[in-house]
Amino acid sequence: MANAPSSSASGIAATIDGRAVSARVIERIAFETRRLTDETGVVPGLAVVLVGDDPASQVYVGAKGRKADELGFVSVQHTLPADTSEEAMLRLVGELNDDPAIHGILVQLPLPAQIDKNRVIEAIRPEKDVDGFHPINVGRLASGAGEAMVPCTPAGCMILLRDTLGDDLGGLEAVVVGRSNLVGKPVAQLLLNENCTVTIAHSRTRDLPAVVRRADIVVAAVGRQEMVRGDWIKPGATVIDVGVNRIPAPEKGEGKTRLVGDVAFAEAAAVASAITPVPGGVGPMTIALLMANTLKAACLSLGRPSPKLG
Numbered sequence: 001m002a003n004a005p006s007s008s009a010s011g012i013a014a015t016i017d018g019r020a021v022s023a024r025v026i027e028r029i030a031f032e033t034r035r036l037t038d039e040t041g042v043v044p045g046l047a048v049v050l051v052g053d054d055p056a057s058q059v060y061v062g063a064k065g066r067k068a069d070e071l072g073f074v075s076v077q078h079t080l081p082a083d084t085s086e087e088a089m090l091r092l093v094g095e096l097n098d099d100p101a102i103h104g105i106l107v108q109l110p111l112p113a114q115i116d117k118n119r120v121i122e123a124i125r126p127e128k129d130v131d132g133f134h135p136i137n138v139g140r141l142a143s144g145a146g147e148a149m150v151p152c153t154p155a156g157c158m159i160l161l162r163d164t165l166g167d168d169l170g171g172l173e174a175v176v177v178g179r180s181n182l183v184g185k186p187v188a189q190l191l192l193n194e195n196c197t198v199t200i201a202h203s204r205t206r207d208l209p210a211v212v213r214r215a216d217i218v219v220a221a222v223g224r225q226e227m228v229r230g231d232w233i234k235p236g237a238t239v240i241d242v243g244v245n246r247i248p249a250p251e252k253g254e255g256k257t258r259l260v261g262d263v264a265f266a267e268a269a270a271v272a273s274a275i276t277p278v279p280g281g282v283g284p285m286t287i288a289l290l291m292a293n294t295l296k297a298a299c300l301s302l303g304r305p306s307p308k309l310g
Helices: 018-040 055-070 086-097 118-124 135-143 150-164 184-193 208-212 264-271 283-301
Strands: 047-053 074-080 104-107 173-177 197-201 215-220 238-241 245-248 255-260
Touching: 018 150, 047 055, 047 086, 047 135, 047 283, 055 074, 055 283, 074 086, 086 104, 086 118, 104 118, 104 245, 104 283, 118 255, 135 184, 150 184, 150 215, 150 238, 173 184, 173 208, 184 215, 238 245
Parallel strands: 047 074, 047 104, 173 197, 173 215, 215 238
Antiparallel strands: 245 255
16 A cells, blocks of 8 residues: 655655556556456457547547557557548447457547537447446446446546555545546546545535635646646645646747646645646546556456456
8 A cells, every 4th residue: 555645844745657657557457468368369459439630639549549559459540531420420339339359449539510429429338438438337437336437537546546645545535626527527436436525616616715625635627727726725635637738838939838737736736745747647547547448348348357457
C-alpha cells in the first residue's frame, strides 16, 4: 500500500506522475497479454472508428493505435468520410460486433451532426464497449451488478488515487467538480464504490469554494481553465485535475499556446499534499486504461477473470 503523501517543508505538493504510473500499467498489460496469448492463442483486438478529419481526433486515434500495436494487439482503424451516414456507421458497428477477432470497439467522439452518437453507442455490444459508455455498462457501474466496462479516464483517476493514498480510501471526503457522463458522474460512482463520502459539485452549486474546501480528494473535471483556485483547497488534500485547456502563451512566441488544467496548479500545489500536473497527469492514464479494457474484454470473452492492473 502506498503511503499518503505529505507536504514538503516548503509547502509544495508532491506531483503525481501519470506518465510513470501509466508506464507501470502498460507493462502489466503487456505481461498479461502475453500470458493470455500463450495459454489460449487469443490476441486482444481493438477497432477504432474515426469519422471525418478533425485534427485533435486524428492525434488521439493515432496514439491509441500505436499503443495497441506496441502491445501486440490486433489493431484496426476505420477512417470514414465526414459525410458518412448514420446507417453506414451502424452497419460498420454491427460488423465489428460480429467479428470474433475484435474484442473492443471505440468510436472516436465527437461525431458529425448527421450521426446520433447515442444510437451508435447503444449499438455497440456492452462487452465490446471499451469506452464504458453503453447504458448497460453505466447501469452495472452504478448498481454493482455484473462486470462493467469502466470509462477510461475515471478508471485512470482511481489508479492514481490508490497509488498516492493507498488501497483504502474509505471515509475520505471527495468532491467532484463537474457532472458530465464522461468523467464527473462515473468518477463519483467509483469513489462511492471505494466508500468515500462523495459530493458532485457544478456551476450551480452554492458557495462552490466552500464545498471544495471540505474535500480530502478533489477531482476537477469541469472544462474551465484554472477555475479551481488554491484557496479552495483544504490543506493536505489530494487533487486530481482532469482538465485540458489550451491557452495563449505569448512568452513562448507569437501564436504559441500551452496546456493548463481546471486547477490553478501553482496555487493549489502550495496547499495540497499531492496534485496531478497538466500535461503529464491524468492524460497518459486514459490510453493505458483503454488498453486495459481491451485486454479485459478479451479475457471476458473466454470466461476468464480480468487481471488486476492497478
